[in-house]
Amino acid sequence: MNDTPAPGSATAVATRPVAPRQLDWLRTELADWTSQGIISEDQATRISTRVATRYPAEHHARLGMGRVFLYLGAAFVGVGLIWLVAANLDDLSPLARFLTIAALWLAFLVGGEVLASRRASAPVVGAVRLLAALGAGAVIFQAAQSLQVPAYEPRLVGLWAVGTLLHAYVTRAVMPFLVGVGTGVTWWFMQPLWDAPNGLTVVMLMGAGAVLAAALAVLHDRWIEAFAWTWRTVAGGMALLALFVAAIPDVGSDGISWSTWLVVALVLAGVATLAAALVRPGARILEPLGAVVVLVAATLIGLWTTGTDTSDIDAADWAHAAISVLAYVVLAVGLVALGTLRDHPPLTWMAMIGLVGFTTFQSFAVFAPIVTGAWLFVVLGTVFLGTGFLFDRARRELASALEPGSDAGPGSRPTSPKGTER
Structure with missing residues (x-):
């Protein structure tokens, strides 16, 4: 908030800049309420004056x-x-x-x-x-x-x-x-x-990075919102990349190459999660805990080696690909839910783009040798339709839950960071 003096007043009035479209919406609602007799002309004028004083239009350019x-x-x-x-x-x-x-x-x-x-x-x-x-x-x-x-x-x-x-x-x-x-x-x-250059090391670092960034995002909520926004974006990107790399066939064939710095990374992620649980108790701790689940799932998928011969795909290859896709869909839907709940559109876009790229990669890398030609696109389209249904269903459920009068608690949708640099 910025402390600026109100027009015609000697005292300072706390203000909060809002987007012009929000002001336009409020003016439309005031006119509608007045026409329906819900509020009087005098009340509408007083509300408009108060809004103009407390909520100046914010132009990001x-x-x-x-x-x-x-x-x-x-x-x-x-x-x-x-x-x-x-x-x-x-x-x-x-x-x-x-x-x-x-x-x-x-x-x-x-x-x-x-x-x-x-x-x-x-x-x-x-x-x-x-x-x-x-x-x-x-x-x-x-x-x-x-x-x-x-x-x-x-x-x-x-x-x-x-x-x-x-x-x-x-x-x-x-x-x-x-x-x-x-x-x-x-x-x-x-x-x-x-x-220790190693494929599974990359997977674990991405997963641990997602945990650390998610915990830092929770710690920064209601403290430095712009920083929280960035950490949350990093966490979502790291989680998507961790599962993507883990699903590459035979990425973990060399096993885990432990090193001092890999242990340090995992410890830092754990300490940050513990700090988030102590400082921000409640539902927010689900963010870093969800990232921990992604870390474990990505590591296990990476350790599950099925071979790289695309001309000889057996049941294990099918199971590996199917479970990888399922895990990625669950993560993508979870990020869409988080993006809606936290009013964080980049998470939603990253989830959708990542899912399209991941499913396409899996389809051509694993399923293409068996399901060829037009049928591959039919299968791929079916997967996208099913995923789209899940996305839309999750969006509708969240939108309904966040309606006024629902069980969603106050402050569950913090605003996005301001676009200014100070």
Whole structure:
């Protein structure tokens, strides 16, 4: 909420920006209630005045050219700084290179916060903060280069992620947070695979990542909504990818290659889930627990090896594919339900797109040698029709449950994060 003085009043009135379409809907309803005699003209006027004071229209300008160019420019400059480090800046000594990059990073870091404190344009603040987040990576890689540390080591990406996430949480800034999440997810896979590259390791890392991200989303609910929104999106994507990779025939033929970092990843996921259960007791804990089920299911499916010879498909291959598809359908329907409950459309879209891709992959990889030609498309279409029915049924049930007067508790549908960068 923003504290802004109400028109004609000396006291500050808490406001909450809302989408223009919501205001239009409310005005239409007020006119309808007035015409039906439910409320009087005077009451309608008072309500309209109150709404105008408390709920100003919020214009995101999602595709504003200025915002696009600012963020693209910041991204290009930030990547350019890292590229300069990679090019080694041969004309400067190692100390001069480091000091130059560090000075630029500090200028962006301090400049972004100064602009934010002066309430500068949100896209401008976001662009400068993005430069600071990318500049942090340039500083880390330049320092490593000066210390003769190989630039491809995963720990450098991990340090970059820690630095940008720290910046994001101190300032509640979205752009550094997105950079931190991106580099953090990259490190999440790079570090364990650095020690033990293995197909089932990838599956377990995706599953554990889904658990960790889901738990963090729950912990951020009603605290930093924009961060919760991002963590929830990461959790859904990781869960879908975990089951997708696990269903690839013979992906787990080498078994589980345990390493210190894989154990650390699983422990972090477990600790985050426990913290979510203690801090946010109630139905929300079902999110990380559902991700735990996905982790276990993906690991078991990955361990179930049936061979890769598509010319000799037996009952075990059919059972493996059928159970994989069933598990994926259940996950997709669960994500649709969660997306509806949390007012999180990306989860719904990811679930639908992922299910289409997964079912198509399974059909052509496993069923195609047996069900060929037009019949393959008939079978595939039948699966999609059945899945569509489940999706529609889940949507209708949730919509009915979330109607006023239903058992859905208050606050069950938090709003999506604001599109501004501060």
